[in-house]
Amino acid sequence: MVAGSFLPLIVALALAPLMQGVIIRTKSVVAGRQGQPLTQPYWDLWKLLHKGAVYSQTTSWIFQLGPVVWLVSLLLALTLIPFGGFPALSSFSGDFIVVAYLMALGRFSTVLAALDTGSSFEGMGASREVTFSALAEPALLLSFAALARQTERISLSPVLTAISWSAWAHSAPTFSLTLAALLIVLLAENARIPVDDPTTHLELTMIHEVMVLDHSGPDFAMIQYGSALKMWLFAAIIIGVAPPWHRGGPWAETAVSLAGMMVFAIATGLVESSMARLRLLRVPQLLLVAIVLSALAVAL
Amino acid sequence: MSQVINSLLVLLVLTGFTLLGSSRLAACIRAVGFQGLLLGLLAILMQDGKLSAAGVLLPLTTAVVKGILLPWLLFRAMREADTVREVEPLITYNVSIIAGTAALALTLWLGQRLQLPSEPPSSLLVPAALFTSLAGIIVIVSRRKALTQVLGYLALENGIYAFGTTVALRLPVLVELGILLDVFVGVFVMGIAIFHISREFDHIDTDKLVALSDVG
Numbered sequence: 001m002v003a004g005s006f007l008p009l010i011v012a013l014a015l016a017p018l019m020q021g022v023i024i025r026t027k028s029v030v031a032g033r034q035g036q037p038l039t040q041p042y043w044d045l046w047k048l049l050h051k052g053a054v055y056s057q058t059t060s061w062i063f064q065l066g067p068v069v070w071l072v073s074l075l076l077a078l079t080l081i082p083f084g085g086f087p088a089l090s091s092f093s094g095d096f097i098v099v100a101y102l103m104a105l106g107r108f109s110t111v112l113a114a115l116d117t118g119s120s121f122e123g124m125g126a127s128r129e130v131t132f133s134a135l136a137e138p139a140l141l142l143s144f145a146a147l148a149r150q151t152e153r154i155s156l157s158p159v160l161t162a163i164s165w166s167a168w169a170h171s172a173p174t175f176s177l178t179l180a181a182l183l184i185v186l187l188a189e190n191a192r193i194p195v196d197d198p199t200t201h202l203e204l205t206m207i208h209e210v211m212v213l214d215h216s217g218p219d220f221a222m223i224q225y226g227s228a229l230k231m232w233l234f235a236a237i238i239i240g241v242a243p244p245w246h247r248g249g250p251w252a253e254t255a256v257s258l259a260g261m262m263v264f265a266i267a268t269g270l271v272e273s274s275m276a277r278l279r280l281l282r283v284p285q286l287l288l289v290a291i292v293l294s295a296l297a298v299a300l
Numbered sequence: 301m302s303q304v305i306n307s308l309l310v311l312l313v314l315t316g317f318t319l320l321g322s323s324r325l326a327a328c329i330r331a332v333g334f335q336g337l338l339l340g341l342l343a344i345l346m347q348d349g350k351l352s353a354a355g356v357l358l359p360l361t362t363a364v365v366k367g368i369l370l371p372w373l374l375f376r377a378m379r380e381a382d383t384v385r386e387v388e389p390l391i392t393y394n395v396s397i398i399a400g401t402a403a404l405a406l407t408l409w410l411g412q413r414l415q416l417p418s419e420p421p422s423s424l425l426v427p428a429a430l431f432t433s434l435a436g437i438i439v440i441v442s443r444r445k446a447l448t449q450v451l452g453y454l455a456l457e458n459g460i461y462a463f464g465t466t467v468a469l470r471l472p473v474l475v476e477l478g479i480l481l482d483v484f485v486g487v488f489v490m491g492i493a494i495f496h497i498s499r500e501f502d503h504i505d506t507d508k509l510v511a512l513s514d515v516g
Contacts, residue, residue: 169303171303173307177310284394285321285393285394289317289321291401292397292401293314295401295404296310296404299404300306300424
């Protein structure tokens, strides 16, 4: 276990909702509206935290535990993610497997909470969420395996710092395949178009949003904040794998990575504005493509 | 240089997967045409800087015939047969992609085992070539439309060509031209046949042709 820097965690905690704001703002601008202020997600969280939570009489303690486990597992996963030139708070051999399973734990808790409400609608969402994440997980783990094999390191912080220009020049195909696979996994895991539409409510095709319909007040704030953190986590890994344009010192690198994150958020907004959601039956095919891409990256 | 070759080979494998996973005939035709262009480029890059007139012109001819002429013929056949997509393949697209992954694993294993007279310029070349052929075979046996089967045949041929660039860098010009002419005429005839089948029976589903007889 190597002690690292607090900076990646602090940056993630502070700026994850801003990233959501940038995505929403981009979509508004493309649609020809002015859109909400960039800080709106923060105000939404603030508002939710000051409300009371309403619990249905059919739910049990599992329902109240769900959001807490969700948020805590994502916070723990974030301590393992490096950012910019700074290593993660902690790193040890095989920590990317822990990251994958912490996210699985968080998802498991929200699924249980959704099932606990006894609503058939939420049960449907839970079933879809589990189906698609079961397909996204092999792609994620194979991508990590490809990165580990290429850089010959088995911990996220060293892996991402080892990706340099010379590494890209040496094995560009592997990295680009991994990048493409991770991008698809990000879209699927974060309930983004073309897999799921984060803005729809009460639609029969939605996946993630349907599971959290019964949460309110601080519980819902935890879910929202957790989703923002999850998006940040995936984007940070993708920015870490992307071609490194930076050379001077960890601070300059962090600044460039932050700019990269914002560009990435704008790009996500553009993708969401220009694409339609896939039919539910086609989603497994998209995830299968991600698995094939990452498997090919491992084999290279 | 080997990175460029590797990237092209990865693209070759990915076009194979496009062929396996796409239901739209236009996308499949473009994938196979793109394979042709890739093969031309690969054949030029393989020569390692020792370029001769024949060494450039022949791959260029291949690229033009396989990447432009044949797709054009196939697009015409598609318009005439009035089909846009493969409707009901015998195995679904997801299963095709999984079969493709299995084929890729098999060819990667084969690529390590196979003893070649000369060391290929990239360890991925033999697997990519064999995978392209296998993808073609999977498409031929699992699709119903005659046009998709022609595409499978072309992918099969592309795989053989890619394999040929490893073991026979110096194939006589006459042989190469002969093969190219064969493929061209083959696809030309198949295009005409598809047109006639679709005019006679209003579809190009090959599995319905087994019921063909003079009676009835």
